[in-house]
Amino acid sequence: MRQRGTALSYPKLTDEPGALQLAAAIRAGELSAHEAVDSAIARIEHLDVHVNAVVACDFERAIQTARTMDGQQPRPDQPLYGVPMTVKESIDVAGLPTCWGMPDFAENIAPRDAAIVQRLKAAGAVILGKTNVPRELSDWQSFNQVYGRTNNPHDHGRSPGGSSGGGAAAVASGMVPCEFGSDIGGSIRVPAHFSGIWGHKPSWGLISMQGHTHPLFTGQIVHDAQMSVVGPLARSAADLELLLNVTAQLPLQSRAKPLAQCRMLYLAEHPLSPLDASVRDPLEQAVDALERAGVSIDRDTPLLPDLPRQHSNYLKVLNIAMSGGAPGPDGKQPSAQDWFGLLSQQAANEAQWAELFRSYDFVLAAPAPVLAIPHSEKAIFGMELEINGQTRRAAEGLAWSGLATFPNLPSTVLPIGQTDDLPCGMQVIGPRWHDLDCIAAADAIDRIVNSTGS
Numbered sequence: 507m508r509q510r511g512t513a514l515s516y517p518k519l520t521d522e523p524g525a526l527q528l529a530a531a532i533r534a535g536e537l538s539a540h541e542a543v544d545s546a547i548a549r550i551e552h553l554d555v556h557v558n559a560v561v562a563c564d565f566e567r568a569i570q571t572a573r574t575m576d577g578q579q580p581r582p583d584q585p586l587y588g589v590p591m592t593v594k595e596s597i598d599v600a601g602l603p604t605c606w607g608m609p610d611f612a613e614n615i616a617p618r619d620a621a622i623v624q625r626l627k628a629a630g631a632v633i634l635g636k637t638n639v640p641r642e643l644s645d646w647q648s649f650n651q652v653y654g655r656t657n658n659p660h661d662h663g664r665s666p667g668g669s670s671g672g673g674a675a676a677v678a679s680g681m682v683p684c685e686f687g688s689d690i691g692g693s694i695r696v697p698a699h700f701s702g703i704w705g706h707k708p709s710w711g712l713i714s715m716q717g718h719t720h721p722l723f724t725g726q727i728v729h730d731a732q733m734s735v736v737g738p739l740a741r742s743a744a745d746l747e748l749l750l751n752v753t754a755q756l757p758l759q760s761r762a763k764p765l766a767q768c769r770m771l772y773l774a775e776h777p778l779s780p781l782d783a784s785v786r787d788p789l790e791q792a793v794d795a796l797e798r799a800g801v802s803i804d805r806d807t808p809l810l811p812d813l814p815r816q817h818s819n820y821l822k823v824l825n826i827a828m829s830g831g832a833p834g835p836d837g838k839q840p841s842a843q844d845w846f847g848l849l850s851q852q853a854a855n856e857a858q859w860a861e862l863f864r865s866y867d868f869v870l871a872a873p874a875p876v877l878a879i880p881h882s883e884k885a886i887f888g889m890e891l892e893i894n895g896q897t898r899r900a901a902e903g904l905a906w907s908g909l910a911t912f913p914n915l916p917s918t919v920l921p922i923g924q925t926d927d928l929p930c931g932m933q934v935i936g937p938r939w940h941d942l943d944c945i946a947a948a949d950a951i952d953r954i955v956n957s958t959g960s
Contacts, residue, residue, distance in 0.1 A: 520680025539588025587630030607650025620717020638672030667697030692907030699873035702929030710914035743949035788923025820908035
């Protein structure tokens with residue numbers, strides 16, 4: 507019998523400690539950095555045979571780094587001291603390949619660490635390797651001709667998401683406690699949703715993107731792509747907060763407002779992308795649990811921007827940002843006038859969302875219209891999906907990603923339920939620069955939604 511929308515419970519694959527727990531154990535002398543790294547490597551070697559998440563390993567350097575750490579005392583500015591982790595293949599790590607899943611760049615070796623990797627290492631993290639992606643980061647699957655296919659740990663016949671799917675699979679299965687990915691089309695949020703973990707898309711500009719550039723530009727200093735961000739994946743809100751604190755290049759704001767005093771807007775529908783019942787049911791039950799706990803939630807407001815217009819402009823900026831200004835699907839190359847016009851539209855849209863957040867603390871929404879999709883040899887955005895028995899263009903699902911991406915807003919995804927043993931997540935979107943508030947709200951939601959289930 508088909509089980510629909512069992513909220514207040516979600517499938518967990520591992521009881522391995524998170525980043526904060528590992529760091530505390532190492533500081534307390536209960537575990538050495540070398541032991542933590544060796545244990546993570548052993549898990550990767552055992553589990554990754556079936557998952558194929560970690561595709562560029564750096565085990566020897568990681569072991570040597572950890573052995574050196576064992577003879578030292580962690581400094582106060584090293585909250586990740588000895589913690590093993592991975593980063594997305596598209597993020598430069600000196601000495602490792604950065605090819606974005608493209609065979610022509612398989613031998614492209616990064617000359618230096620990305621800014622985000624520098625900050626993680628400075629905080630004491632030990633980088634074990636890099637995780638799988640789709641070709642050119644342009645799919646909600648993580649499959650390419652260089653590294654092969656990554657499987658969802660919950661169901662090996664399904665995708666863990668993309669484009670940060672390898673990282674999500676590594677975290678969900680317990681190979682590593684945390685990961686850094688990137689997001690412009692839901693590439694952190696969708697893998698978190700598909701894989702049953704936590705993910706955070708930061709406000710645009712909060713974390714440096716230096717060292718996350720197309721392989722064509724290896725070794726060059728490239729301006730951060732419009733809307734594109736790097737952000738953390740983990741198994742708890744506390745670890746997301748920790749990772750954000752050590753990587754943000756701008757001061758972090760926090761209102762520390764209790765959830766019971768918050769007013770929220772729940773977007774149960776998008777005019778361009780209907781939700782499948784497998785997603786809608788857990789979301790509705792989670793929202794019901796929040797309302798029973800006394801949280802004020804509206805389902806509609808005239809303050810909401812014109813979502814079809816927003817999505818149209820989002821796709822135009824997305825296509826230009828990801829192609830580097832090359833001709834679009836219509837064969838036309840965008841002009842400077844086109845680009846500046848879109849930036850004006852984006853600024854106006856961001857102002858509309860800022861006005862909405864004068865009345866609401868957070869917006870709750872689905873990260874994607876479906877749960878983890880079955881593997882396909884084709885990129886999902888050229889395919890169709892079945893949603894509530896009807897065929898829909900898969901690319902429509904980007905509407906849920908664009909909600910937070912186009913206006914440069916932060917969004918935290920937490921797992922809130924399941925359908926047929928597949929996890930379901932929820933986006934918690936907040937005002938720009940209030941990233942810590944999004945994570946704190948998601949943490950409070952988790953305590954309500956997942957406290958009574960089994």
